[in-house]
Amino acid sequence: MSLDKDTVRKVATLARIKVPDADLDNMAKELSGVLGWIEQLNEVDVTGVEPMTSVAKMKLTMRADDVTDGGDAETVTQNAPEGAHGFFVVPKVVE
Amino acid sequence: MAALTHMTIAEARAALKAKKISSAELTSAHLKAMEETRGLNAFVTETPERAKADAARADAVLAKGEGGSLEGIPLGIKDLFCTEGILTTAGSHILDGFKPPYESTVSAKLWQAGAVMLGKLNMDEFAMGSSNITSHHGPVKNPWRKKGGNAELVPGGSSGGSAAAVAARAVMGATATDTGGSIRQPAAFTGTVGIKPTYGRCSRWGIVAFASSLDQAGPIARTVLDSAIMLQAMSGYDPKDSTSANLPVPNFEAAVERGVKGLKIGIPKEYRLDGAPKEIIDLWEKGIAWLKDAGATTVEISLPHTKYALPVYYVIAPAEASSNLARYDGVRFGLRVPGKTLDEMYENTRAAGFGAEVKRRVLIGTYVLSAGYYDAYYLRAQRVRSLILRDFTEAYRQVDAILTPATPSAAFAIGEKSDDPVAMYLNDVFTVTANLAGLPGISVPGGLNADGLPLGLQVIGRAFDEETVFAVGRALEKAANFTAMPEGLR
Incomplete structure (x- = not known):
């Protein structure tokens, strides 16, 4: 599988990473190299094999639906690049 | 007091208990070693004040004849573990200035056991790498050099700072994490012992996530016993x-x-x-002979899907990473690079904040999870992962543990293998299977190669049977009698 520039541009947009146009060709080449190597998985017969979705055979435990934490907006926002009054500040979203 | 930094954790613990040494002495010897080995770039953050305070507290506890299993023992913490109020960067520019308001469960357990914190250790960015060259804080250097050579070698990765600091006697032991080999491969490259326990043995809470179904914390130390002492303190159920x-x-x-x-x-x-x-095959043969001499029998087994483990890993790990790393958006913590719109701010922040390898993996992960490709890549990889686990389950019907080389080579030079991602990925060829199957694996130094560089042997055990892994690891350690040290440390 080789990726073209447009696919890389689309994937980069999905991943919210700006990739300058000048870098797209090189990135496409690198990613194609890795994906081409991954394609050896097509040799494996996986008929009837369940996908492994959990590492350990364990049931997720249930707990009571109680509020046990929270109410600490200052602590939660203390690492924000921009915050005010216990809120995160972002660029204007609604005109 | 050079001798203090050459003690094992077990020896130091006994000496502390017998009041032959104090934690203050032990800690200041390590702080000095940390300063003297700064050229290795093993630390991102040094915490000498915290270390001294921890040591004073430990000495007070020890004076009363009390104390935990690591009371007064100076350790380093990989920069992937959140430490309350102390810079935690995961080796990434995007976490600039991040001081977590909470402590990871594993590091909290070590402090409860009485350990002293020396600082935070350098690593590949978000634990993605096998050479520690992807760190935003610069590469870590291996304290080992080739005999008669001067080229700087990688310490392996991603826990390169942990392994280098332990090998250089700057810390007595260190926490590390292993997603595809990131504990065992650097341990092998530095002549140290590293164990990745069974998936689920150590809590992942408060460890910056890379690939959640593969990540496990574990220790790097200088002996099998020391790694057992550390893992004991790090393990246990955590409802979080x-x-x-x-x-x-x-x-x-x-x-x-x-x-x-x-x-x-x-x-x-x-x-x-x-x-x-x-040299890798020869060491493996030696390991087989050592275990036979110690009373074990060896059986040839087949793990037929081994060759597919790395490609499976390079679908699943990037897929999980692309999802986990979505949180770095310039809003809640770390770096923000402004943009005209919210989306542009995200894109600019992530373009500036992530290094080349992290971007590559996030893009691969995004691609294999995207509409139209999910079945062909991600679902297929998960099915092959089932087959890899099945290989091990079958094998463990007839054997108690598995012996393999830890790495396909000794440490290589900084800059080598860096232009071909796939060549770099092959470093983890022997270690990645244990992550995919969730099994415990230890790397123990087996000897030196012709260039005078350490090589490691790996023991993989059944799920939740770290005990056998330690026993076999110890038998190898005893037979190998590995006493070599990086030049300049003797």
Whole structure:
């Protein structure tokens, strides 16, 4: 599988990473190299094999639906690049 | 007091208890070693004030004849573990200035056991790498050099700072994490011992996430016993990690000297790679002979899907990473690069904040999870992962543990292998299977190659049977009698 520039541009947009146009060709080449190597998985017969979705055979435990934490907006926002009054500040979203 | 930094954790613990030494002395000897080895770039953050305060507290506890299993022992913490109020960067520019308001469960357990914190250790960015060259804080240097050579070598990765600091005697032990080999490969490259326990043994809570179904914390130390002492303190059920195993933690320390008499050790024929260096195969043969001499029997086994493990890993790990790393958006913590719109701010922040390898993996992960490709890549990889686990389940019907080389080569030079991502990925060829199957694996130094560089042997055990892994690891350690040290440390 080789990726073209447009696919890389689309994937980069999905991943919210700006990739300058000048870098797209090189990135496409690198990613194609890795994906081409991954394609050896097509040799494996996986008929009837369940996908492994959990590492350990364990049931997720249930707990009571109680509020046990929270109410600490200052602590939660203390690492924000921009915050005010216990809120995160972002660029204007609604005109 | 150079001798203090050459003690093992077990020796230092006994000396502290007997009041032959104080934690203050032990800690200041390590702080000095940390300063003297700054050229290795093993630390991102040094915390000498915290270390001194921890040592004073430990000495007060020890004076009363009390104390935890690591009381007064100076350790380093990989920069992937959140430490309350102390810079935690995961080796990434995007976490600039991040001081977590909470402590990871594993590091909290170490402080509860009385350990002293020396600082935070350098690593590949978000634990993505096998050479520690992807760190935003610059590469870590291996304290080892080739005999008669001067080229700077990588310490392996991603826990390169942990391994280098332990090998350089700047810390007595260190926390590390292993997603595809990031504990065992650097341990092998630096002549140290590293164990990745069974998935679920250590809580992942408060460890910056890379690939959640593969990540496990574990220790790097200088002896098998020391790694058992550390893992004992790090392990245990944590309701805050839904994949943490609600099982009692066995007495690892007691298992170390259990011996291997009567054990059946599997030798997987698929690990005899075409083109594997002779020194790697020779060491493996030695390991087989050592275990036989110690009373074990060895059996050839087959793990037929071994060759697919790395490609499976490079679908699953990037897929999980692309999802986990979505949180770095310039809003809640770390770096923000402004943009005209919210989306542009995200894109600019992530373009500036992530390094090349992280971007590559996030893009691969995004691609394999995107509409139209999910079945062909991600679902297929998960099915092959089932087959890899099945290989091990079958093998463990007839053997108690498996012996393999830890890495396909010794440490290489900084800059080597860096232009071909796939060549770099092959470093983890022997270690990645244990992550995919969730099994415990230890790397123990087996000897030096012709260039005078350490090589490691790996023991993989059954799920939640770290005890056998420690026992076999100890038998190898005893037989190998590895006493070599990086030049300049003797």
